[in-house]
Amino acid sequence: MLDEELEEEEETTETNLSPVGVKLGSTRTVVVQPQGSVIRTHEALTCLATYQDVLTGKRRAIYGEEAANEYPERVQFMLRSGLPEDDERAEAAATFFNKFIQANDVSEDSVVVYAIPTIDNERGLSNLANVIEESGIGTKLIRSYPESLCGSIPAIGTGLDAIGRIFIAINMGSTNLEACAYRRGEQLSRFSTGAVTGNEVDRWISNYVEEETQGRVNIDQTTAREYKEQHGDFNDFEPFTDIIQQPGGGTHEFTIERSVTDALDRYVDDAVDEIANNFLPQLANRYIKIYKQTLDEPIVLTGGMACIPGLVEEFEDRLSEELQHEVKVTAPEEPVTAAARGAQRIAERFVEEESY
Template identity: 70%
Template sequence: MSETESDGEGANGDTGAADDGSADGDGTSASGGDVANGGDGVAPVGVKLGSTRTVVVYPSPDGEGTEVVRTLTCLATYEDVLTGEERVLYGEEAAIEYPDTVEFMLRSGLPEDDDSAEAAATFFRELLAANDIPENSAVVYAIPTIDNEAGLANLEAVIEGSSIGGELVRSYPESLCGSLPAFESQLDAIDDIFVAINMGSTNLEVCAYRRGEQLVPLSTGSITGNEIDRRVANYVEEETQGRVNIDLTTAREYKEDHADFESFEPFTDVIQQPGGGSHEFTIEDSVMDACDEYVDEVVDEVANGFLPELANSHMKVYQLALEKPIVLTGGMACLPGIVEEVETRLSDELKRDVTAIRADRPDLAAAEGAYEMAGYLASNL
């Protein structure tokens, strides 16, 4: 139902576009997998309950390194043919076996109403039950920068109502959690000044951090990974002169499997024809055209929206932040070469040198950073 990765050696896997079934390489905690339990054996747990995927990081049962659970944030129910009882599937298994009825309950980034909150609670309960995640734990979970008090309260209820976090439950911004693994200093980065760009599925979030304080947070739902999926689907239809129509799941897979700013190569796929037979087609431009537009829009929003506001509100922080690397977090930051593209285009737009960095695994970074923070909090209980 989900993928569990062990990190006994503390080595990061290769960065690449994430896929539905498995991550490329081993997930790791930001400190190399050796965050000690707190007092009375309290275990740190980091959680990112995301719109597309959920990641949980916790200590390995053998005390060597960490375990990483990474799965699609979705749920499906079916009736047991023997007992008549309702059964639940979650994650990849639910998406593959019940594609017509599977529910992604956090499409907007948060559980918006009672029904989605209940579904999210069921999903999280099933995930925890299927994995050896300690109940005697200090939990830190990442939250999006969205002005939605009801949704944030629902997410809090999902986490606090679960079996974990018996000693402590606390939330921090996703972009802060996701930034920490990108810095060599790890938790020391909380005491620094930097800008973070969270390139998520449902929102683009940009903010500055000053000793952990979030300054001038900007969030927009118009520049997102989900929007790029829609563009890929539309561009594939245009590129094939209307002969090929793909759904958003396939478009996301094309993006995650093939988008590459360093060395993109055209790829082929095959569809079944309605009247029988199959049609093979080649995609040359659709995926990278959509991703190119995404980077241009991100750079425009940062350069002409966020940074002027930061300069107007906190000029000294603005000056100091641009002397430091800008941190890219979120699923879109997984695309090969996107760091260099953002660097180049933002430098051109600002007419000054800008550097950017990301964690080795941006798709795991928010939960890894949350795990580091949970370890610190647990050690001080």
């Protein structure tokens, strides 16, 4: 039989060609790749800081948490707006990404699938493509797929089941709220808004904290994001305290009871409003049959904001109420890494089928 031959072939592909999944996001970057017999996930904040080496006088760059924590005053989140908009940010993104893949030993001899946002920004998308292509990884093949499709893959069945289905995916990211129906992987009725976003929540938190502390506390956006990520919780939010140094001397300890909760509450209400009153009517108008079918299937929430405990249930309740129709809402485990893990599964398929 051919079995022996097949086995041999499989072994060579496994040892030589690595299927890699990439999500180069505005807040975090995630790379997923096999290492020996396990699939490993690497993540870092998408940011860069430069400093002058005191011994050599040369400019050096560091990235990720280290950069954000050591150089908070000048760290650059070059994809803040979602994609590398101009040459300068594209170059910074390339420096960041090259350092990141080097630090994590990402194989050049690889098939790379990377997740892209659903926005009509040709320049940004082509700059992103250049960053990946010029990094040297993916010598065999580089392909991109929509982030919400990649993120839905780990949420729906095993393998690549999601690509065979019809369902609605809603991506809740830093810079956009995106929605579409997927039909065998094809995007129908794409919708995107920059009005309801994780970054906006951070700005609200920062404003609300100022109000809640009667103007005594001003927090920057990174701190607001940390409050949201560490304390945001629809199931059981606990008030928390933090401390600032006051200009006139002494410290001021304060407790946050409402700011994070109020901002997240507003976020879910606004997201439900966009989906129920903009996206779904648009989908129903264009594809009435698909609309009806997808409302009977679980709606998949992807993107980092889906990490907030209880958000999925809250969104399900409020959307059902708004639609006067019971919908089911689900999300992948670990939404922050889901898109890269899904992308990695697609890459694996290309490697298995040797379609490169």
